[in-house]
Structure formats: C-alpha cells, structure tokens
Amino acid sequence: MTTNTAGRKILQIENAAMAFDTKQGRYWALRDIDLTIREGEFVTLIGHSGCGKSTLLNLIAGLTLPTAGLLLCDGREIGGPGPERAVVFQNHSLLPWLTCFDNVYLGVERVFGRKEGTPKLKKRTEDALALVGLTHALTKFPNELSGGMKQRVGIARALAMQPKILLMDEPFGALDALTRANLQDELMRIVAETGATTVMVTHDVDEAVLLSDRVVMLTNGPAAVIGEILEVGLPRPRQRLALAHDPVYTECRAAILEFLYHKQLKQAA
Amino acid sequence: MHAITVDDLGSVPPAATRTAPKIPTAVVANIAQAAPPPAAAGAPGQNWLRLRLWMRKVIREMAPVLLGILLLVGFWHLATLKGSSLPGPLKTWEAAEKLFADPFYRNGPNDQGIGWNVLSSLKRVAVGFGIAALVGIPAGFMIGRFKFLAGMLNPLISLLRPVSPLAWLPIGLLVFHKADPAATWTIFICSIWPMILNTAQGVQRIPQDYLNVARVLNLSEWKVFTKILFPAVLPYMLTGIRLSIGTAWLVIVAAEMLTGGVGIGFWVWDEWNNLKVEHIIIAIFVIGIVGLLLEQALILIARRFTHDNA
Numbered sequence: 001m002t003t004n005t006a007g008r009k010i011l012q013i014e015n016a017a018m019a020f021d022t023k024q025g026r027y028w029a030l031r032d033i034d035l036t037i038r039e040g041e042f043v044t045l046i047g048h049s050g051c052g053k054s055t056l057l058n059l060i061a062g063l064t065l066p067t068a069g070l071l072l073c074d075g076r077e078i079g080g081p082g083p084e085r086a087v088v089f090q091n092h093s094l095l096p097w098l099t100c101f102d103n104v105y106l107g108v109e110r111v112f113g114r115k116e117g118t119p120k121l122k123k124r125t126e127d128a129l130a131l132v133g134l135t136h137a138l139t140k141f142p143n144e145l146s147g148g149m150k151q152r153v154g155i156a157r158a159l160a161m162q163p164k165i166l167l168m169d170e171p172f173g174a175l176d177a178l179t180r181a182n183l184q185d186e187l188m189r190i191v192a193e194t195g196a197t198t199v200m201v202t203h204d205v206d207e208a209v210l211l212s213d214r215v216v217m218l219t220n221g222p223a224a225v226i227g228e229i230l231e232v233g234l235p236r237p238r239q240r241l242a243l244a245h246d247p248v249y250t251e252c253r254a255a256i257l258e259f260l261y262h263k264q265l266k267q268a269a
Numbered sequence: 270m271h272a273i274t275v276d277d278l279g280s281v282p283p284a285a286t287r288t289a290p291k292i293p294t295a296v297v298a299n300i301a302q303a304a305p306p307p308a309a310a311g312a313p314g315q316n317w318l319r320l321r322l323w324m325r326k327v328i329r330e331m332a333p334v335l336l337g338i339l340l341l342v343g344f345w346h347l348a349t350l351k352g353s354s355l356p357g358p359l360k361t362w363e364a365a366e367k368l369f370a371d372p373f374y375r376n377g378p379n380d381q382g383i384g385w386n387v388l389s390s391l392k393r394v395a396v397g398f399g400i401a402a403l404v405g406i407p408a409g410f411m412i413g414r415f416k417f418l419a420g421m422l423n424p425l426i427s428l429l430r431p432v433s434p435l436a437w438l439p440i441g442l443l444v445f446h447k448a449d450p451a452a453t454w455t456i457f458i459c460s461i462w463p464m465i466l467n468t469a470q471g472v473q474r475i476p477q478d479y480l481n482v483a484r485v486l487n488l489s490e491w492k493v494f495t496k497i498l499f500p501a502v503l504p505y506m507l508t509g510i511r512l513s514i515g516t517a518w519l520v521i522v523a524a525e526m527l528t529g530g531v532g533i534g535f536w537v538w539d540e541w542n543n544l545k546v547e548h549i550i551i552a553i554f555v556i557g558i559v560g561l562l563l564e565q566a567l568i569l570i571a572r573r574f575t576h577d578n579a
Binding site for chain 1: 479487
C-alpha cells in the first residue's frame with residue numbers, strides 16, 4: 001500500500017507512555033509507543049484484552065493525558081478531548097433523553113453552530129443520519145432502537161462533526177455476528193465515501209484484516225509496546241465473500257493469529 | 270324432517286345447530302366452513318366474554334385490597350362493640366357524613382371546616398417544601414459535582430439529618446416570633462435532607478460515558494448542565510422530592526399540634542380537647558389519603574421522566 005507514505009500526517013505519537021497510580025504503586029500500561037497515521041488511513045489496534053489498546057485510544061482522544069511522550073494531531077499537541085477527534089464509544093453512549101436527531105445535533109451545533117444557521121445545521125444532522133441509513137429513525141429515542149442501530153447513531157454523531165480523525169473503541173463488540181458483519185460493510189462504505197481517517201480498537205482478527213490498511217498489534221501488558229505492524233495489501237473496495245479465499249487475506253489473518261496466539265499467549269496466562 | 274344425525278351435530282358449531290336445526294347436513298357443513306371468524310359471528314358473546322375476563326381481573330386485583338379494608342373495619346367494630354371510649358365505625362361514618370357535608374365553613378379563626386384545615390396544612394407544606402427545594406436541589410448539585418464541598422458538608426448533614434424536625438421548632442419560634450413561619454421552618458428543615466442527598470447521589474452516579482461524550486463534543490458548561498447533568502439527575506431528584514414531601518406531611522401534623530392556628534394537625538388537637546374522638550379518627554383517614562395521593566402523584570411524574578437506558 002502507498003497510504004503510509006503519501007498524505008498528510010494527521011496523527012503522530014512519539015515515545016508515548018502511560019502509567020496509572022495504584023495502591024501497589026505505579027502501573028505502566030503502555031510505553032515506547034511510536035506511531036504515525038496519515039490522512040485517509042484506516043488503522044486498527046489489536047491485542048489481548050487488558051493490553052492497553054483502549055488506553056492508547058483514550059490518549060489519542062485526549063480523554064487521558066500521557067505520562068510521558070508526545071501526541072500530535074495535525075501538528076498540534078493533544079491537550080484534551082475535542083470534536084476534531086470524534087469517538088465512537090463501545091456502548092454507544094447515546095443520551096437516552098434525546099432523540100437520534102438531537103443526539104447528533106448536539107455535536108453538530110457545537111462544531112458548526114457559530115458559522116452556520118439552524119437550517120444548515122439540521123441539514124448536516126439529517127445527512128449524517130442518512131449516511132448510516134437511519135433517515136426513518138430521526139425522531140426515535142435510543143431505547144426504541146436495536147443495538148446495531150444505536151451504534152449507527154453513534155457513528156453518525158461522530159462523523160457529523162467532520163472530525164480530522166475518527167476514533168472507534170470496539171464499536172461492534174457488543175453486537176451479534178450478523179449485525180456486526182452488516183455494520184462492518186456499512187463502515188467500509190462510509191469510510192470510502194467520506195475518506196475519514198480512522199483508528200479502531202478491536203479484538204476481532206477478521207474485522208481488523210477486512211477493514212484496515214494497517215493493523216497495529218500490541219504486546220501484552222503490563223507496559224505494552226507495539227509488537228508488530230502489519231500492512232494489509234488488499235485492494236479496495238473489499239468484498240467479504242471474495243476475501244474468504246483470497247491468499248493475501250488468509251496470510252494477513254494468519255500473521256495476526258500467529259502474533260496473538262503464539263508470540264503473546266504464553267505471557268497472557 | 271330431522272335429517273341431521275347426532276354425528277353431524279357434533280361437527281357443527283353449537284350456535285348454528287341452535288338456530289337452524291332443520292337445514293340438511295350438506296348445507297350446514299357449508300355454513301360452518303363459510304362462517305366468518307367467531308369474533309364477528311358471535312360479537313355479543315365475545316364482548317360478554319371479554320367483559321367477564323376484565324371483571325375477573327379487577328376482582329382478582331381488588332379482592333385483597335377490599336378484604337384488607339373489611340378486616341380493619343371488622344376488627345375496629347369488634348373492638349368497640351362493648352361500649353369502649355373509642356367510637357365504632359358506624360358512629361364515625363355518621364360524623365364523617367356531617368363533617369363532609371360542609372367542609373368549607375368559617376366560624377372565626379379557630380372553627381373552620383375540615384377542607385380549610387387540610388388546605389392550610391398543604392399550603393404550609395408547599396411553602397416549606399418549596400423553599401427547601403430551592404435551597405436543597407442546587408446544594409445537592411454542588412455537593413455532587415465538587416468533592417471539596419462534599420467533604421465539607423457531608424459530615425454536617427450526617428449530624429443534622431437524624432435530628433427530629435420538632436427539635437427545630439423552638440429555634441423557629443425564637444427566630445420568627447410567630448407560630449406560622451416556625452411551622453414552615455420545621456417543614457423546610459425536615460424536607461431539605463432527602464433532596465440534597467438524592468440530588469448529590471444522582472450527580473455522582475452519572476455514567477462516565479455521558480461525561481466523556483460531553484468532553485469529546487467539548488460542550489459548554491451550560492449545555493453540559495441542560496443536556497446531560499439535569500436529565501440524568503432528574504429521576505434521583507424526583508425520588509428526593511417524593512421522600513421530602515412524605516416527611517413534610519408526617520411532620521406538619523406534629524408541628525401544627527404544637528403551634529396551633531388552622532391546619533389538620535391543630536384540628537386533631539382541638540377535637541381532642543373537645544373530646545370528639547370520631548373526628549380524630551376521620552382526621553387520621555384524611556391525613557393518610559392526602560399523603561397517599563401526594564406520593565402517587567409524584568410516582569407518576571417520576572415515571573414520566575425516567576429513561577430506560579438499555
């Protein structure tokens with residue numbers, strides 16, 4: 001792939017480390033993280049549970065600040081969360097007292113409210129929900145929707161803010177296999193349409209290969225580091241069914257499995 | 270004439286056999302097949318069945334309630350049978366009929382209808398409770414939001430909350446020099462704690478996810494409050510309000526007994542002095558029913574504002 005040499009550097013992580021203070025003393029979750037992500041790339045972070053992949057995503061989101069090292073988004077240091085790094089949370093995190101429309105509108109208003117009038121903001125909100133195929137559910141409340149639909153609203157909320165980078169924390173982890181496959185296909189279409197730079201945390205090997213340009217594999221904690229980075233050299237658009245027998249796909253899949261279950265499992269216990 | 274055999278009858282719906290016993294078998298079979306679904310065919314019968322089912326449901330739910338009330342009245346009747354000083358149910362009922370025939374009469378400040386007494390008690394509760402809500406709910410938000418304030422005020426609240434509200438009455442009398450504001454003050458003090466504590470707990474229990482959403486969207490403090498904090502805390506706040514009103518209604522009776530004036534508590538004391546015991550029993554029922562209605566109304570409101578977060 002050429003994606004990692006062309007395009008603007010949207011995200012630069014330099015020598016980042018994260019430690020938590022616990023009763024037993026300092027616990028180092030991550031160390032020596034160096035990673036550069038360019039415009040339009042789709043990168044997944046994969047590793048065993050508890051390895052610190054969500055911690056890394058939270059660092060990028062700015063929800064936590066690194067103990068050491070530097071994170072830059074589009075050349076500016078990340079000092080806190082902000083709408084240019086929109087997050088799709090694992091458990092959707094929609095506000096249950098707002099309709100789908102209002103949930104998305106909340107972010108849209110914040111980002112574009114100063115420059116644009118209400119009709120334009122509404123149009124943006126409707127477009128974002130149309131992008132995820134939820135035009136019919138504008139006035140519904142989250143508890144009237146299925147899990148997959150809620151996650152679509154979460155994606156719409158994030159994309160409607162036109163972030164520089166889209167962060168997804170195991171967005172499909174809580175969904176059943178069919179819904180998950182469906183949403184993965186949708187996500188590929190949406191990313192292709194919008195060209196969104198995306199970082200996604202997952203523990204699903206197939207999901208990682210199917211969606212990513214690069215798969216970043218983290219070693220087991222404590223003090224997880226980036227173990228390997230795999231380039232997925234599959235052309236886009238990708239078709240789930242065609243890929244099942246593709247030798248490149250199989251090879252990538254095998255490489256990740258090898259890393260996760262051979263090189264890392266012994267320490268995992 | 271009677272072409273229908275016993276076997277044939279068995280295969281035909283009973284309604285058809287009753288109305289058309291003389292139709293030949295073949296035709297009857299046709300009717301049976303072509304007959305519209307029973308809902309339309311036997312509409313009156315169907316409605317009758319539905320009514321019976323509904324009646325049965327109502328009876329099943331109401332029977333224990335009615336039995337409970339009946340038992341209470343029964344025991345009461347038995348206990349007062351042999352000329353006790355306590356009036357029986359019948360005597361109380363007769364007194365109640367007279368009392369409620371004219372609940373809103375006024376014969377001077379110390380002799381007013383039971384309606385006026387209940388209303389003035391409710392007014393006192395409303396004022397005391399209202400001021401408590403104005404102070405307690407914002408205080409609860411502050412305590413929930415700022416750890417320092419929680420550390421500062423929680424010990425004080427723990428110290429003052431178990432104190433009987435009536436212990437505050439003399440302080441009220443001393444400060445306000447009048448009975449009425451002193452009673453209101455007592456209501457204020459007793460209804461403020463549940464509101465502070467429940468609101469604070471609601472603020473502390475806001476899911477971290479919602480706050481993360483607020484941080485990622487970079488919402489202004491005002492938006493965080495109106496779109497996230499307030500709706501998330503509302504159900505807790507309403508629980509606090511419900512508990513507060515319940516306590517306030519408990520306390521007002523005692524406070525009015527001590528301060529006098531117009532009010533259901535004072536009225537109970539007055540009727541005791543007049544030795545109209547049946548009126549005291551009526552007052553007990555009235556106080557209970559008003560408290561029940563207040564509670565149910567607040568439960569209904571709370572249900573409206575509780576969001577199922579699935």
